[in-house]
Amino acid sequence: MTERDTGRSARQRGPAAKPTIADVAALAGVSVSAVSKVVNGRSGISAPTRQRVLDAADKLRWSPSVTAVALRGARTRAIGMVAGRASDVLATDPHFTVLISGIERELAPVDYGLLLHIVGEEPGAEERAYRRLAEERRVDGVILTESRIGDPRFELLRQLRLPAVLVGVPWQSDPVVSVQATGQEAGVRAAVRHLAELGHRRVAYVSGPEDRVHSVFRRRVFESALAEFGLRPGRVIVSEFTAQGAVAATEELLAPPTEERPTAVLFANDTMAVAAMNAARRLGVEVPRDLSVIGYDDLPLGELVYPRLTTIGQDLIRVGRAAVAAMFRLLDPDRAVAEPPPLRPPELVVRESTGPATRP
Amino acid sequence: MTERDTGRSARQRGPAAKPTIADVAALAGVSVSAVSKVVNGRSGISAPTRQRVLDAADKLRWSPSVTAVALRGARTRAIGMVAGRASDVLATDPHFTVLISGIERELAPVDYGLLLHIVGEEPGAEERAYRRLAEERRVDGVILTESRIGDPRFELLRQLRLPAVLVGVPWQSDPVVSVQATGQEAGVRAAVRHLAELGHRRVAYVSGPEDRVHSVFRRRVFESALAEFGLRPGRVIVSEFTAQGAVAATEELLAPPTEERPTAVLFANDTMAVAAMNAARRLGVEVPRDLSVIGYDDLPLGELVYPRLTTIGQDLIRVGRAAVAAMFRLLDPDRAVAEPPPLRPPELVVRESTGPATRP
DNA sequence: GCGGATTAGTAAAACGATATACCTAGCGGG
């Protein structure tokens, strides 16, 4: 008796109401479970029936309710991202935004959403956010950035059984799927080489906070590259990822005695480098004549400033896209997702903020 | 028979499973419905019972499953935002990011999430995104930006019964709750006045696309302010909100004959203004000596460039927060949310990119 | 031509909450 009334036809509800699986089943003249099997690709439905169901779904413009599916414990069609930074830092550094753009670019075509949680830096806030995300099944997985040394998030996420993809350099033992170009060291190494070739002998590095894995990683690369290209060990200043931090670091580096000033400085990101160029100019130090400056990230900002910024470029948009691809593979290992092209290692983009050393 | 087994106690499921309302009910020795009444503040539960339930919920660290509640048709504890821009534009202009930071600042403390959908500019993409959001009850409401002339989104959202808050200037008849400072015209007016006082006589305006309500609004203010301060009508160039657009506009404005060049230009946003300063410099025009430049938004970027940017500041963080406050009032008119302090009108922030006119 | 394995499909029980309808005890009024 397939024509039996399902007891809940569309006309009994508001006209704007979304059609349900029952409506589709009624129209196709099959049971609700048959429809479910069809849309989930389960076996046990003949080709003609399958086609009838598909047609009916199409005609009613029906798609399964994400909420109901989520309640059942299956996919929520959303990916989470928790940023554990004060929100104003986020606003200043476009790094995140670019990454998010890349992520969205991959998410949008398949109708996935990005659930963003910006929590402050208070201890426990981040953990709470992940717990909620997991317990409430709001997302299928999370994308993390900026692995910290001894990062507790991975263990937490494992406990919560929340699939996670890390963007960037993982800590030695982080048990996590991570997305990054091979040859991460290429960028900083090329930068040091570039400076060495320009005749610079005193090169400094302004690093980010040293609890970040990538801060430490890049610093190490910096130090070994100096040695490799025959330069003396350079000064390293650890700073916050802020313009203020960069300004303070610059002032420290440019303080007398003049002959100990570095002639070139690498910064942990573009925002810092740009802020530093300004600070230098205010101190009467001209870039690149008196000081060469190199940033990291190759954000659009670098093209907008004067002099245009020489920087180490990584294709953050592509990194974001790769992260999503990795997430999808993690969520559904069977469905063969097209393997994305490998990420290109970071490379030096030479613009105007570096020039020949004018002092020994 | 309150001790009756609920048939689904915690120990029967995985140890990491979230407790359900049934677990709480069992622990408190009441029915499931009693717990529901307590957490939803309905009447019919005595004070001692209520306390027992609250204690039990606390002990089990239980909170209602958002998914289940959403399926029932109540709150989802998430706000949506659909950005109908190509994702790379989003990445370049931090305007959105700052706004989102403000929104999150208000959302995070009450455990609301922000569901971001960045869709391309193809026609219909945005509409589809809103439909999905509404049909699938993924969000309680949406925050919109950049009202367009004859904007179809508001009618759509009304049909979908999706509460909406608009950030910025609404079109005359847009039936929507909007958040903006009173006295929007103050910014551009102050900028023109500032330039007039510096002796500028030929002032140009580089506007954004004219389908945006705020583009047209600001342009009108610009034109009437010129008249008000005794200046001749100035050239207006309509451009995309991109660095490239700004560069092209600048080249057009600075083209010979030299004596017709404007001595000051206002831009629709900071990114454009900064790009323009660079373009001018490449043409041998020095800012502010030969050309004064004013931006709009007062993004952190303005402090980082040289010369530091004079701009029209609006507190986007606060605007974002106000939008969320308005949304909460819309969702729950009864619960008296503390009325936020009124938004301050945009005001001129004078830095280094404006100076006295050196040509008549 | 018959038993056992497939195939194609259905009915019904979850998932976790909320709301409606119902129940019971106690109390006051006529």
Added chain:
DNA sequence: CCCGCTAGGTATATCGTTTTACTAATCCGC
């Protein structure tokens, strides 16, 4: 003494899916 009302609950249908268990029909080998 009985009726009706209220306070304080409880049982159950519902939201829209997926999944498990089940049934009916067909096919295959012997």
